[in-house]
Amino acid sequence: MEVTDVLIESFGNWLITLGYADSTVYTSKRHVNDFFFYLKEHEIRKLEKVKAETIIAYHNYLQERKNKRQTGSLSENYIISNINALKRLSKYLQETEQGKLSIEIKCKGNQSHQKSILTKEEVKLLYKACDHSILGIRDRAILGIYYGCGLRRSEGIALNVSDIHLGKNLVHVRKGKGSRERYVPLSLSVKEDLENYIYVARNQILSFKNQKQEALFLSMRSKRISENALLLRIHKLKEAASITKEVGLHSLRHSIATHLLQSGMKLEEVSQFLGHSSLESTQIYTHLAHEVSL
Template identity: 30%
Template sequence: MDPNVNNSLTLFIEYLQIEKNYSQYTIEHYHHDISEFFMFMTEQSISSIDDVKYLDVRIYLTKLYDEKLARKTVARKISCLRSFFKFLVRERLVQDNPFALAFIPKAEKKLPEFFYEEEMDALFHACETETSLGQRNKALLELLYATGMRVSECSQIRMKDLDMYLSTVLVHGKGNKQRYIPFGSFAHDALQNYIDNGRKSLLSKRDTPNDYLFLNFRGGQLTSRGIRLILDKLIEQSTLTGKIHPHMLRHTFATHLLANGADMRTVQELLGHAFLSSTQVYTHVSNEYLRKTYNTHHPRA
């Protein structure tokens, strides 16, 4: 294969890092999807990036469907390659974008899963606060539900990001975007108890200083994976059945706000969504939430 093929990928990755300021996680996805297409080019004996035609794109789409990939996955791969070739056209490395006319399948519309208020109560009751880890877990759960932040954002919070006087936290979101999110009295009290007691106890288990808010049992930074394991354990200890996924508390936060009268623009800002369309899905969820509440509590439902 022409060495310029790999050079084009290197240039594109630099463009994503420097000009687009994409996260490392997003860049890895781009790199993986484009590298997979390069393997397809080798299978099809396409040696130059400029030799890729629309017919090759059609064959590649057929290959993806034959692999029984989800529509969302196929859409991501095609969108990635479309951006890649658009960049190459801009840099005059190729003449045309063969993915420009490629059909991107619409993703299946699945409503986000969330907890009802009584389910959240069961989760909170599963938190013991007698131990340092219990105090941490209660503060963690309260903050996630109070702010709707992503698990990955929560693991990155440092002590300096927390303003206990104003009850706000500075969150570092996707693409290095920052936003301030307020939290309520329940989260404030749980955080204060954890900071004054549990965190100090956990921090004493290591010699080097650590500025992260949430610590593991060794006094180091609590990772996203660690947070997920804690949430799984809380589900097991509660009266709830089923599994919890990382975004479920985020979905619950947005759904409960909209169901109780919050406007969508405010929820968009709190969630850190770049586009309002990303937030609009919660209007359908909150309508379902209101319908269930009505059917449960109205005497003539």
């Protein structure tokens, strides 16, 4: 079968029929178009001529290709998104009996992301595992920051009490990736959990040592909490909730991104929410949102 613009357009219509998000349809068509351009440059005019080694060579090409928008090479997320678009094309060709495209490339990054994505029910179980003790109240606040606000591991640890603007329903992330600042909205439930932690549990923790501390999340010694201590609490919640998946601080961030896209939020809005510098980093969640919902 010859590579044509008509094929790309019909592939896009097929994705729309299956219910893929508009952003996924757009990026998939763009990635497939880039792949076809690569084939033409290598004198491959028909899909029957595409072999397993052709796909491997294209994957290697992507890994070595320079980023057109910024310095450096293409991000791993962008490459994963590209290869997954080709996998969708392969499925489209098979189901419409137009040919076969063997994609043997396994994207480890995508697989690890998908394994760590929690369902909304599993998130509810984590919240349900939080008791009414000082640690339990702090656990709910931790879930609020890492799931409800989608912060990165280091961003949450670096938060100070002054960064939580309860009156404005905002969290000020001062130390984001690449030294970028941003404001993240607080939902009503997350706001209530943070209020309860700050004015009840956190004050009790501070009273143990009778000292002042600007850090939002405190250890029981009234010091800024460590990454290991946070991970230990998440692990305890996971066990109490009887969740078998690998659950960490970053998987909470992956999960909220996926759930927001499933709820209909635009890719650009999710990108801003997560503090991504470009849409490339957010695109990985578009197909995850579809696959997790199946």
